[in-house]
Amino acid sequence: MATLVVPRDVPSANVDAEALRTAFKGWGSDEKAIIAILAHRNAIQRRHIRIAYEQLFQEDLIKRLESEISGHFERAVYRWMLDPEDRDAVLANIAIRKPKEDFAVLVELSCIYSPEELLGVRRAYQQRYKRSLEEDVAASTNDDLRTLLVGLVSAYRYNGADVDLSLAKSEAERLERAIRDKTFYHEDVIRILTTRSRPQLVATFNHYKDAYGISISKQLSSDKAGKEFTEALRTVIQCIDDPIKYYEKVVRNAIKRVGKSDEDALTRVVVSRAEKDLRQIKEAYHKRNSVTLDDAVSKESGDYKRFILALLGN
Amino acid sequence: MATLVVPRDVPSANVDAEALRTAFKGWGSDEKAIIAILAHRNAIQRRHIRIAYEQLFQEDLIKRLESEISGHFERAVYRWMLDPEDRDAVLANIAIRKPKEDFAVLVELSCIYSPEELLGVRRAYQQRYKRSLEEDVAASTNDDLRTLLVGLVSAYRYNGADVDLSLAKSEAERLERAIRDKTFYHEDVIRILTTRSRPQLVATFNHYKDAYGISISKQLSSDKAGKEFTEALRTVIQCIDDPIKYYEKVVRNAIKRVGKSDEDALTRVVVSRAEKDLRQIKEAYHKRNSVTLDDAVSKESGDYKRFILALLGN
Numbered sequence: 371m372a373t374l375v376v377p378r379d380v381p382s383a384n385v386d387a388e389a390l391r392t393a394f395k396g397w398g399s400d401e402k403a404i405i406a407i408l409a410h411r412n413a414i415q416r417r418h419i420r421i422a423y424e425q426l427f428q429e430d431l432i433k434r435l436e437s438e439i440s441g442h443f444e445r446a447v448y449r450w451m452l453d454p455e456d457r458d459a460v461l462a463n464i465a466i467r468k469p470k471e472d473f474a475v476l477v478e479l480s481c482i483y484s485p486e487e488l489l490g491v492r493r494a495y496q497q498r499y500k501r502s503l504e505e506d507v508a509a510s511t512n513d514d515l516r517t518l519l520v521g522l523v524s525a526y527r528y529n530g531a532d533v534d535l536s537l538a539k540s541e542a543e544r545l546e547r548a549i550r551d552k553t554f555y556h557e558d559v560i561r562i563l564t565t566r567s568r569p570q571l572v573a574t575f576n577h578y579k580d581a582y583g584i585s586i587s588k589q590l591s592s593d594k595a596g597k598e599f600t601e602a603l604r605t606v607i608q609c610i611d612d613p614i615k616y617y618e619k620v621v622r623n624a625i626k627r628v629g630k631s632d633e634d635a636l637t638r639v640v641v642s643r644a645e646k647d648l649r650q651i652k653e654a655y656h657k658r659n660s661v662t663l664d665d666a667v668s669k670e671s672g673d674y675k676r677f678i679l680a681l682l683g684n
Numbered sequence: 685m686a687t688l689v690v691p692r693d694v695p696s697a698n699v700d701a702e703a704l705r706t707a708f709k710g711w712g713s714d715e716k717a718i719i720a721i722l723a724h725r726n727a728i729q730r731r732h733i734r735i736a737y738e739q740l741f742q743e744d745l746i747k748r749l750e751s752e753i754s755g756h757f758e759r760a761v762y763r764w765m766l767d768p769e770d771r772d773a774v775l776a777n778i779a780i781r782k783p784k785e786d787f788a789v790l791v792e793l794s795c796i797y798s799p800e801e802l803l804g805v806r807r808a809y810q811q812r813y814k815r816s817l818e819e820d821v822a823a824s825t826n827d828d829l830r831t832l833l834v835g836l837v838s839a840y841r842y843n844g845a846d847v848d849l850s851l852a853k854s855e856a857e858r859l860e861r862a863i864r865d866k867t868f869y870h871e872d873v874i875r876i877l878t879t880r881s882r883p884q885l886v887a888t889f890n891h892y893k894d895a896y897g898i899s900i901s902k903q904l905s906s907d908k909a910g911k912e913f914t915e916a917l918r919t920v921i922q923c924i925d926d927p928i929k930y931y932e933k934v935v936r937n938a939i940k941r942v943g944k945s946d947e948d949a950l951t952r953v954v955v956s957r958a959e960k961d962l963r964q965i966k967e968a969y970h971k972r973n974s975v976t977l978d979d980a981v982s983k984e985s986g987d988y989k990r991f992i993l994a995l996l997g998n
Contacts, residue, residue, distance in 0.1 A: 505842070561822040567815075
């Protein structure tokens with residue numbers, strides 16, 4: 371369930387656009403007013419505000435916001451104001467261009483998003499960058515990690531619930547053999563993880579646990595060879611097996627480094643899940659850490675904190 | 685341009701459905717009447733006839749056709765009567781299940797069809813088989829051929845006309861090095877051919893020819909190692925470089941073996957291009973063989989011949 375709180379009587383997009391214009395006026399802008407509006411509008415309403423603002427003031431709202439605010443707050447608002455597919459295309463592009471490619475973003479797109487959502491991101495990516503997502507991923511990686519990531523972002527997985535249990539059994543055995551032989555760069559592992567439907571893979575992971583007494587993710591973590599590739603495989607498995615648990619972990623890791631939180635990761639999860647399942651992620655966080663996510667986020671400072679707390683449902 | 689001839693005043697779908705019903709009556713069916721109707725209706729009209737027939741007679745028209753006619757004629761009519769995406773899904777599935785996988789069908793889908801058309805086929809495939817196209821391709825192939833084919837059918841290439849000439853130059857050099865070192869199973873070759881846009885690849889092939897004085901396709905044909913994989917690479921290059929020329933060759937090879945024509949390949953090209961560019965393919969055939977495709981097809985027999993000739997615009 372979503373955490374986004376939209377007021378019962380939402381002002382028209384024109385009224386919101388005018389209020390934003392007023393917030394931008396004078397020395398420094400009125401950040402509280404910006405948050406009060408934008409953190410309480412859904413994706414379609416935000417798009418309408420952007421359109422209304424452009425029509426009224428012949429100015430791009432997102433560009434204006436970028437010039438009015440700064441730091442983590444600016445980056446969070448920027449991500450929040452883009453259309454969801456476009457935002458994810460931007461996040462993917464940033465991830466690809468990092469010196470050490472941030473594969474988690476790509477894995478999330480391909481293993482948590484629905485096949486149609488992933489496709490929407492691929493379309494938005496082409497629109498924005500005039501290249502395909504997969505060609506940029508391919509050009510920026512190598513070897514097995516490349517085969518895995520290109521396979522993931524190119525996937526259009528079957529979206530039905532049908533599960534073939536005998537296939538789950540035989541593929542669990544293939545995976546076990548590949549891990550045991552330390553050949554888990556093996557094309558079979560990549561093939562299975564990049565092409566099978568999610569329900570089918572969950573059945574395979576379950577069979578793995580039943581048959582070998584250990585989860586495939588734990589089994590992989592005991593291996594240190596090809597660390598980056600193994601880490602990517604584990605991320606794939608976690609995203610497919612339990613997205614809520616996966617996101618809880620991303621948020622936990624982002625927050626726990628006191629003083630140097632990974633705001634980008636925190637922002638990514640909050641902004642991209644606030645209209646989807648952020649409530650479950652908050653519950654999982656509370657259960658796992660004995661502190662609410664709201665309290666944990668309160669360590670952050672200023673407008674960034676206020677904005678994130680608003681998206682968390684405060 | 686299409687070769688399909690649709691009469692100026694097309695009867696309603698109900699009238700066509702009734703006429704087909706009449707053609708099925710009595711001893712044997714009236715094949716000439718079937719051809720006169722179905723070979724002169726476009727894809728949408730054919731779908732409406734199927735719906736009208738089902739409503740009027742509580743019977744699946746395609747099943748009824750299968751029971752009324754036989755042989756190559758039946759197979760051609762069956763392919764013609766399915767919705768285009770569904771037909772291509774069926775053709776892909778047949779190709780995958782062949783003992784020696786018929787990769788040409790898969791290459792055509794991914795290198796000649798538009799990105800959106802390929803996506804339509806992938807959707808239809810899932811609808812019909814409850815699995816993704818890529819997982820079936822992956823499960824039925826191995827090694828480099830698998831990586832190539834899975835990459836091809838998963839592609840959602842950039843569809844714009846933008847071409848990066850310096851990239852074309854550097855990738856032509858990479859391809860040349862890979863072929864020269866006989867390492868053309870190299871992941872780089874697969875990456876380039878499966879992810880780059882078609883205009884970009886055409887620029888790369890052109891640069892290859894300019895720089896090395898031989899087309900990349902010819903260069904590959906001189907190599908005999910890994911014959912099946914090399915053959916697949918050449919098919920990819922031909923499909924991207926010049927679809928009309930490629931189809932002409934498929935038709936020529938299908939027809940030239942006197943007495944044992946490859947009707948399936950001939951049917952595939954005629955049925956899938958009759959509403960698109962079959963006229964250009966016919967022109968290319970005439971030019972290349974000094975005989976018209978119509979005359980060449982006339983060697984075929986009976987209703988099959990009459991049906992194909994009708995689709996060829998006679």
